[in-house]
Amino acid sequence: MSVLSDVPKGSPVVRTLTRDHAKPLGRKIKDRDLPHVERQMPIPMATDSSTAIDKVGEFLEFDFRKMSDWLRAGMKGAVVLALVGGLAGGAYGLLSKRLYTVGTDILINPSNLQVVANDLYAAPTQGDNQVLAVRSKLRVLTSRNVLLHVVDELGLTRDREFNDPSPGLLSSLIGSRSGGAASDPRTAVLEVLGKRIVAKADETSFVATLSVSAETVDKAIRISQSVVTGFQDELAKAESDGAARAARAIDDRLDQLKQEVQAAEAKVESYRRTHNLASSQGQLVSSQSMTQVNSEMITAQSRVIAAQAAYDAVLAAGSNATTQDPVASASLAALRTRASGLQQELDGLSMTYGPRYPRLAQLRAELDAANGQIKTELSRILAKARSSLEEAKASFKALDTKMKDMTGTVFTDNEVQVALRELERDAASKTAVYESFLARAHQIAEREQIDTTNVRVISTAVPPQSRSWPPRTSLLIVVGVVLGLAAGLFLALARGMLRELRDPQPAAAEQRA
Template identity: 45%
Template sequence: MYRRSEPEGLGLRLERPHQRLRSGGGSLLDLVPAVTEEPAANEEAPAEAEDGTSARVVDIPVPAQARALEKQPSPVADFFPQLHLLGSIGVNDLIGWLRNGARWIVLALVLSVAAAFAYAVTATPRYTVYTDLVVDPSNLNVVSDDVFTTNPQRDAQLLEVESKLRILTSRNVLQRVIGEMRLADDPEFVRPTLLDWLKALIAPRDAEADKELAAMRALSERVEARREERSFVVILKVWSEEPAKAIALSDAIVEAFEAELFQSAAESAGRVAQNLNERLDELRRNVTEAEKRVEDFRRDNGLQSTNGELVSNQLSSELNTQVLDGQQRFIQAETRYWQMSAAVAEGQTASASVFESANMTNLRQQYNALQQQIGSMQLTYGERHPRLVAARSERTTLEAAMKDEARRILERARADFDREQKALDALRGKADDEKSNVFTDNQAQVQLRDLERDARSKAAIYETHLARAQQITERQQIDTTNIRVISRALPPNARSWPPRTLILLIGGGLLGLAIGIAAALALGLWKFLRGKTHVAA
């Protein structure tokens, strides 16, 4: 390579590129053998660096085609005359640029450390608290047939927990917290700005609604909830500018979450109870109409029942019993009549036992006593004795009286026989008539039982719905959500943001150092491309 310090008459020479690589002032392009020409006589002196030292100019051989292109005018080449020397920048050049920009590096370092310290002093601190909850997808089993069923599948349970996790940070829960803690009036959550004042002047709106909306946005940014993997544990994260307020917010969110779940379950149960009550009116009307049809059918067909049995069946059974009794009485009267008739025909009225009456008994006693007297008289007196003749005449009178009494008893027996026969015929007629009524009533009883079954089924459905509606109404007053707080929020040991002052200062110093180095290198590269500096040898 041609150098200014060498004699001018040396002419063309080859340069050994590996010598430049060993010296640290070159690039890989220098490995290509370069032929340098002797500079022209009117060549300008080398440019002087900013620090007063003279930089050596390295001439890189350019192919003929490239030289032809360089001869053409280019705006970029005019603005960056040393752009084609970009590949020749080495470590020494970078070190020189850093040395020349040391003041910028120091300035950036000082400013970054100062900015970090100012931020650490003036930044609003954040205090983060954590609350651990167990969100069991299975509600408390207060009643055996609860209106809300539980799915035993794990995927469904995880979906249930994820749904409740979304409710934990929902607007309804946050709205409860805002109203309870009056966050709309808290300067930490609602900070009026000049822009809000201008908007109020241009388009006046409801100030309270705007405050609640601003508090909702601020609170939603401070609340975060996530579920631990492979568990039902939910971690609630809340931060605030004050530790006590962060704890109060966390507790209020948990209470609002439980209240929201209870209200949601109560509203769902209330809707079911309302629908059941609306259905109960129709069911009640159906039951009343069915029971009315039963009673109308029973009245129209004369189906009276006692102790679950129709009166016609009971009456038919009683008539059958009476027919049997009448038949027995008729047989007895008939037998007695024929026995008396046979005794009268045979002339045994005095000795026959079928003739029973008080008068007949008296006549028989008289007849027997008279017969004894006649026997004793026959032994004492003769056959023609007046007393014996008078006794025999008296006996004849007694026999005639007994015959008359027997005929009277026979006539009475005949009357009893006729009466019993008529009574039996009447009872048989009534029994036959009642049998036809029983058959008719039994046929009607089939339709009646069908109507009664319909009425009973509708009554059973109505009673079931009525009991279910009352149960669900009571269920609204019971909180069955299975939410447990296993770790309540505790006061934090330190602020979560910003980090400690020492960490901020270290970070600011590193950032300032990086910015300063980048600025020094950028400034050195700019000057190099503009041709204000040259590549170091």
């Protein structure tokens, strides 16, 4: 009291001390003294802004005793809300639609089966490319095409779980505002089915897990199996469509390549006819003829040498000459034998009889005839050898003349064949490209019929042990009780705060009264 008495009357410090320092000072100034102090020391009227600031400051000065008072005051309401929340949770657990979730593990290998050596699709080799390939295939697992396959196969448009023909009031209002955009019932089924299917990839392997939820276990398993089948069919169809597009592109190109090959081959044949370049077994006829004539010249030259040697031998032998002709040699040998016999007989009789002996005259006549025949035969042999030599020389000369003529023709053909070989190379290259494209087109056409996707189910869908939604009824009751109790306590605190804001100093007002 002594401290306040020293302060001049009407000073705002008095109100500040009474408001801001009464409680922190351990309530040394009692509540019963405040009215007395205020009566002794009149305080001037506060402005509107200072009054609002004072109210906010007094509101922020609430303590835990006030909070406990507020909570005790609203405890009954909180208990009631807790009971309502528990009943709501139990009712939701008992009355809401139950969903059962089944899981299927699928091994998605990024590399397809190696059916052909030179496949149309290259297998990813880098780790990042393999991960992207698996993620792309995983995206196909929940794609619209796969889901449409499931809808059509299982007839989900006739299932009330996925296509309810009598929607609720809220859905009707929303549908009326949207103007009935979804005229196809499969669109609504796809929207519901897309929320019931979840695909998740394993970060450490190529295994993906497909989770499917439905109101019954059998339906969830059938949908899961249909999704896997549609997924495999979609991958196979994608590869088949790609192969078909490639085959069509190659077929379109084949027609043009065929025309180019025919035009190139026609140029080659036209050039051959224009320059008279006949060929046989890949070689010009002129070159083959020249090679043949060259061989004949070698043979003719050998004959000339042999005939010259035979003629020289006949000349050198004289009367002792022989011939390679077996008939002539036998005749000449017989004549020489006869002449030798006559000579011996003549010599024997000459020693016994005189020169006028008749037999001697006869033998001399026979011996002269035999020697004449031998000379005649030798002359014939010499003439024949000379004739053979002249014939061989004439044949060699003719071949030599022919060889000279053909050499000029071959040289001319070789010069012309330079351009011909260029045309042949162009035709051969175009033919090779055409044949490779043709073989590739047939290979791709067969590849279109082969499914090389390497996707395998390693864990089939099995009935779950419990439902996936809603949670257990007991858990929903506990959650409802906790949420209701929390809501009641929050409302109690909010109600107390609102009262505090409306009347920040109810106790002081009562003491003034």
